[in-house]
Structures are given as C-alpha cells and as structure tokens.
Amino acid sequence: MGTLIQQEWYKLTHKLGTWLAIGFMVLVQVAMAVLAAVYPDSPLFNASTLVENSYIGGDLVMFIAIASVASIVSMEFQYGTMKQLLYRQYYRSQVFLSKVVVAVLQFLILQVIAAAMTVVLSLIGGKYDWFATAKNVPHWQTYALGQAGTLLMGLLLLSVVLMLSTLFKTNAAAIASGFIGYFVITIAAGILIALIAKWEWLKWNPFTFLMTGNQLVTPALANMTHLTTPVMVVGSLVYTVLFGLIAYASFRKRSI
Amino acid sequence: MTSTILTVDHLDKAFGGKQVLHGVDFFVEEGHVVGLVGPNGAGKSTIMKAILGLIPINAGGVEIGGEPVSITSHRALRKVGALIEYPGIYPFLTGRQHLELFAAKHHQATNIKQIVTALGMDTYIDRKAKLYSLGMKQKLGIAQALVNQPKLVILDEPMNGLDPQAVKDLRDIIRNMAANGTSFLISSHILSELEKVADDVLILNHGHIVREAPMADLAKVGGLTYVITPANLSQATTALTLAKVAYTIEGATVVLHEDTDTDLLNAALYALVQNGVAIKAIDRKARDLEAAFLAMVHEDKGEA
Ligand SMILES: Nc1ncnc2c1ncn2[C@@H]1O[C@H](COP(=O)(O)OP(=O)(O)OP(=O)(O)O)[C@@H](O)[C@H]1O
Ligand SMILES: [Mg+2]
Numbered sequence: 001m002g003t004l005i006q007q008e009w010y011k012l013t014h015k016l017g018t019w020l021a022i023g024f025m026v027l028v029q030v031a032m033a034v035l036a037a038v039y040p041d042s043p044l045f046n047a048s049t050l051v052e053n054s055y056i057g058g059d060l061v062m063f064i065a066i067a068s069v070a071s072i073v074s075m076e077f078q079y080g081t082m083k084q085l086l087y088r089q090y091y092r093s094q095v096f097l098s099k100v101v102v103a104v105l106q107f108l109i110l111q112v113i114a115a116a117m118t119v120v121l122s123l124i125g126g127k128y129d130w131f132a133t134a135k136n137v138p139h140w141q142t143y144a145l146g147q148a149g150t151l152l153m154g155l156l157l158l159s160v161v162l163m164l165s166t167l168f169k170t171n172a173a174a175i176a177s178g179f180i181g182y183f184v185i186t187i188a189a190g191i192l193i194a195l196i197a198k199w200e201w202l203k204w205n206p207f208t209f210l211m212t213g214n215q216l217v218t219p220a221l222a223n224m225t226h227l228t229t230p231v232m233v234v235g236s237l238v239y240t241v242l243f244g245l246i247a248y249a250s251f252r253k254r255s256i
Numbered sequence: 257m258t259s260t261i262l263t264v265d266h267l268d269k270a271f272g273g274k275q276v277l278h279g280v281d282f283f284v285e286e287g288h289v290v291g292l293v294g295p296n297g298a299g300k301s302t303i304m305k306a307i308l309g310l311i312p313i314n315a316g317g318v319e320i321g322g323e324p325v326s327i328t329s330h331r332a333l334r335k336v337g338a339l340i341e342y343p344g345i346y347p348f349l350t351g352r353q354h355l356e357l358f359a360a361k362h363h364q365a366t367n368i369k370q371i372v373t374a375l376g377m378d379t380y381i382d383r384k385a386k387l388y389s390l391g392m393k394q395k396l397g398i399a400q401a402l403v404n405q406p407k408l409v410i411l412d413e414p415m416n417g418l419d420p421q422a423v424k425d426l427r428d429i430i431r432n433m434a435a436n437g438t439s440f441l442i443s444s445h446i447l448s449e450l451e452k453v454a455d456d457v458l459i460l461n462h463g464h465i466v467r468e469a470p471m472a473d474l475a476k477v478g479g480l481t482y483v484i485t486p487a488n489l490s491q492a493t494t495a496l497t498l499a500k501v502a503y504t505i506e507g508a509t510v511v512l513h514e515d516t517d518t519d520l521l522n523a524a525l526y527a528l529v530q531n532g533v534a535i536k537a538i539d540r541k542a543r544d545l546e547a548a549f550l551a552m553v554h555e556d557k558g559e560a
Contacts, residue, residue: 007357007358010353010356010357011346011349011357014348014349014353015348016348017348075346076344079344079345079346079347080342080343080344080345081344081345081346082344083305083308083310083340083341083344084344084358084400086309086310087308087309087310087333087336087338087340088330088333088334089330089331089332089333089334090330091328091330255311256305256310256311
C-alpha cells in the first residue's frame with residue numbers, strides 16, 4: 001500500500017501542471033494583496049473579505065483540486081495505463097485507495113498553502129488584526145472555522161467529482177459537474193433554500209450539505225437548511241463516503 | 257529438474273453471450289519460451305488478461321508458481337512482468353521516470369540501466385514519452401515488463417512496431433533471460449516471428465488450442481525445398497515420377513518435397529539429366545512457415 005501511495009505521489013509531483021497550479025494560486029494571492037494595498041479604499045479589495053476567502057485562494061484550491069481529482073482515475077483509462085496498474089500483486093481496492101489518499105493529501109496541502117499565504121500576506125499588509133472580534137468572535141477563529149467548513153464541503157464535492165469521473169471514464173464531465181456544484185453553493189444556494197422552505201424533505205439532498213461550511217461560520221443558516229449544524233457535518237461526511245463507495249464499486253467492476 | 261511456473265487449466269471465458277475461450281489448457285515450464293499464435297480475435301489477449309487476473313473467467317483456473325490467480329487473488333503476480341495489447345504511456349513522464357515508477361526499489365538503478373542499454377534506448381530514455389515514436393513506446397512497454405527481473409514474462413505481440421535491429425535485440429534478451437530461468441509467454445499472429453525465439457508453440461483459433469508443439473516440429477512442417485524450372489515440364493515430371501522423386505507442380509516449376517539435406521535434389525537432377533531434360537533454373541525456397549500456419553488454422557475452420 002505504501003508503494004502504491006508513493007507511486008501515485010510520484011505521478012502527481014512529476015506533472016508540470018501540479019506545480020503551475022500552485023504557482024498560479026500563490027501569484028493570484030499576492031496580486032490580490034498588492035491590489036488591496038494600492039487601492040485601500042476600494043470595496044472590491046476589502047481587507048477582511050479578502051482574508052475570509054484567502055485572497056481568492058479558497059476558490060482556487062477548489063478549482064485545482066476538482067481538476068486534479070477528476071483526472072486521477074480517468075487519466076489511467078485515457079493513457080491506457082490502467083492494466084499496468086492492475087496486473088500487479090495489488091488489489092483493485094488498494095489501487096483505488098492509494099489514489100484517494102493522494103487526492104485528499106493534495107487537497108489538504110493546497111489548503112494549507114493557501115491559508116499560510118493568507119496569514120503571511122495579511123501580516124505583511126499590516127492592516128489586518130487577527131485578534132479583533134466581530135460579534136464577539138475573534139477573526140482567527142472565524143477563519144479557522146471557515147477552513148474546516150471548506151474542508152468538509154471540499155471533500156463532499158470532490159467525492160462527487162471522483163464518482164462521476166470513474167463512472168464516465170473521462171475527466172471532462174466530472175470537472176464540469178464539479179465547477180457547477182461549486183457555483184451552485186455560491187450562487188444557487190438561495191434557490192435551494194427557497195425550495196427547502198416549500199418541500200421540507202428536499203433538505204436531505206446532497207447539495208444542502210455543500211452548505212455545511214457556510215453554516216459552521218453562520219449558524220443562523222440552520223433556520224433555512226432546517227438541519228442542525230452537527231447533522232450537517234455528519235450528513236456531509238456520510239454523503240462523501242457514499243459517493244466514494246459508488247466510485248469504488250464502479251472502479252472495481254470496470255473491465256480492462 | 258524443471259518445474260512448472262504457469263498452469264492454465266481448462267479456461268472458459270464468455271463476453272456477454274459470446275464464448276471467446278473454450279477449455280484453453282496449457283502450462284509453461286521454468287526457463288521456457290512459449291509462443292501463443294493465432295489470427296486476430298483468436299483470444300490471445302483474453303488468455304493473457306485472464307492469467308494476469310484482469311478479467312473474471314467463467315470456468316477453469318490459473319496458477320503461477322503453484323499459487324492461484326484470479327481477479328480477486330493477485331499475490332502470485334508479484335513474480336510477473338507483462339505488456340498487454342499496447343504500452344500505456346504517461347505523456348508527462350520521461351522513459352526513465354516510467355521505469356523508476358514501476359521498478360522495485362531493490363537494485364533499481366542497475367536494473368533500469370541494464371534494460372535500457374539492452375533495448376538500445378539510451379539516446380532517448382530521458383525524453384518525455386509523449387515524444388516517442390510507436391516503436392520507442394513499444395520498447396518502453398517491454399522495458400517496464402522486464403525491469404523487475406520477473407520469473408514469468410507475458411508479452412502480447414511485443415514485436416509490433418519494432419525495427420529489425422530491435423527485434424533481434426529483443427530476441428537476444430528473451431533467450432538470455434530464459435537461459436537464466438525466466439519463462440515467457442509471447443503472443444503473435446505471425447508464426448515465423450517466433451521461430452527463432454520460442455521453444456514451444458500453441459496455435460489458437462476461435463478460442464481453441466488447435467495445435468501444441470515444439471517449435472522445431474512446426475518448423476519442419478514447411479520444410480526446406482528446391483524449385484526446379486525445366487525446359488519441358490511434362491518430360492521432367494515423367495522423369496521424376498520414374499525416379500520416385502516426390503514433387504508437386506507449381507506453375508511451370510516442380511517443387512521438390514521437404515529436403516533438409518540435398519539427397520533429394522541430387523536424385524532429381526540425376527533423373528532429369530539422364531532423361532535429357534534441360535534445366536533452366538534451380539532455386540532454393542525458404543520454408544514457408546506462414547503457409548503451414550494458415551493451413552492449420554484453415555483446417556480448424558473446416559472442422560468447426
Ligand atoms: N471486453 C470485451 N467485450 C466483448 N468482447 C471482447 C472483449 N474483449 C475481447 N472480446 C472478444 O474476444 C475475442 C478475442 O479477443 P482478443 O482480444 O483476445 O483477441 P486477440 O487474439 O488478442 O486478437 P488480436 O490479434 O487482434 O489482438 C474477440 O472476438 C473479441 O471481439
Ligand atoms: Mg490481442
């Protein structure tokens with residue numbers, strides 16, 4: 001199993017795109033910090049909004065992770081390398097799990113880089129006080145909670161992307177659905193909430209659980225999702241595991 | 257004493273309702289090179305995938321080194337290297353990185369260096385594999401199959417896309433490794449391609465093994481022959497028949513039957529000269545293994 005994880009890691013780290021994506025993310029974060037310094041009064045570059053979203057790093061982490069997870073299984077079909085992976089002494093479950101481990105690891109590392117950059121940039125700018133409070137909660141605590149929420153939401157979204165890319169053997173559909181899913185929670189959340197208000201049972205659909213992160217930071221959302229925050233957390237983990245299992249079931253039955 | 261490395265036991269396989277393998281049954285001994293020859297769609301790749309636990313089978317079994325192999329039991333495959341159908345290539349890795357990726361840590365650098373040199377890949381091994389030609393990719397796939405010095409190597413049409421030098425290199429590598437105890441199962445749809453490398457040959461058609469024989473025996477089927485072009489065909493045939501020389505007529509020539517020494521040729525020439533038949537040309541005809549192979553496959557179709 002260790003060997004398999006190492007091999008997946010080797011492939012990931014020998015892809016130029018992996019590094020370009022990180023470089024791009026860091027550059028964008030720096031650029032946002034610079035713009036915020038140059039236009040301190042512009043509402044577009046409001047310091048606390050920027051920090052909350054890790055200088056756009058929050059979105060970029062998701063985009064990169066979606067693209068990466070969408071390819072992690074489907075690329076093996078695309079390159080014809082699946083049989084090379086599977087004819088060895090390992091089991092399909094191990095091959096699949098090694099990919100999941102590396103995908104999660106990459107997502108975590110991206111998030112850590114984005115968060116570390118955020119702290120550094122906010123301190124260099126000197127304008128941001130992590131210990132100031134809003135509604136009696138210090139900023140750092142809100143940020144940490146937001147990161148935890150992003151993690152939960154991200155894992156759920158990535159499990160959907162992995163499932164689709166494994167089912168369809170291609171990354172394009174999976175990337176598209178990942179992006180759509182991501183926009184649904186940011187843009188169409190209002191519609192979903194309206195629908196839940198009308199049909200209560202709709203609250204159990206997986207899209208609701210993509211809002212777990214938001215509800216962690218804004219507990220009042222519970223009135224709209226009609227689910228308590230602990231239920232949201234557990235529910236999103238359950239859906240993540242469920243989609244992961246469907247992905248595995250499809251991977252296991254794939255003929256070579 | 258030789259022992260058996262691979263046992264394929266009455267394998268049946270159907271895709272959907274279509275039966276593709278019918279009781280395929282054979283074994284490979286340690287240090288032996290076994291050729292699996294058959295036309296397109298005969299089931300060569302399917303047999304190999306079954307051996308490698310890549311596809312479920314309907315009946316029968318596979319054992320490698322005494323351990324069973326199936327889609328859910330892969331332990332025995334640690335001793336195996338393989339190239340199935342075509343080599344899978346990660347475009348973003350160099351050739352060497354492919355080998356690093358799949359080579360066991362133990363003696364990694366030495367093993368890689370050795371196989372790269374043996375296959376003549378030194379000049380491009382550090383270039384990205386997406387820039388490789390068909391033959392270069394094929395060699396990389398072969399190198400991957402061999403790099404861990406497996407006990408059993410399964411190569412599916414390994415000569416595809418290789419130039420004559422590469423074919424010779426590969427043959428030498430296979431013979432060397434076989435001399436050191438490695439066993440090979442190599443498929444091809446051209447019998448003569450395996451002539452210089454295989455010890456034994458399995459001829460497969462429509463999922464049946466129609467013939468199983470040492471390569472040396474099959475090579476005799478075609479035999480070495482001489483083709484004589486006489487000035488007068490009927491005079492010549494009369495003379496040869498009288499002299500009890502076995503022949504067949506092909507166009508304006510007589511083709512002598514199998515002749516590994518030149519006895520038959522001398523007898524024929526003596527008979528022709530004695531009877532005053534002028535000879536316009538004498539040619540040596542290479543034994544035609546392919547014709548023999550096609551005949552075997554054809555016979556099988558007749559039965560079915
Ligand atoms: N995944 C599959 N689904 C359905 N039928 C299949 C599948 N794979 C192979 N077959 C069928 O099984 C038969 C044997 O195929 P196989 O690939 O083993 O032939 P082959 O001897 O390797 O041929 P070739 O020389 O063309 O490589 C063919 O009739 C093919 O159509
Ligand atoms: Mg084939």
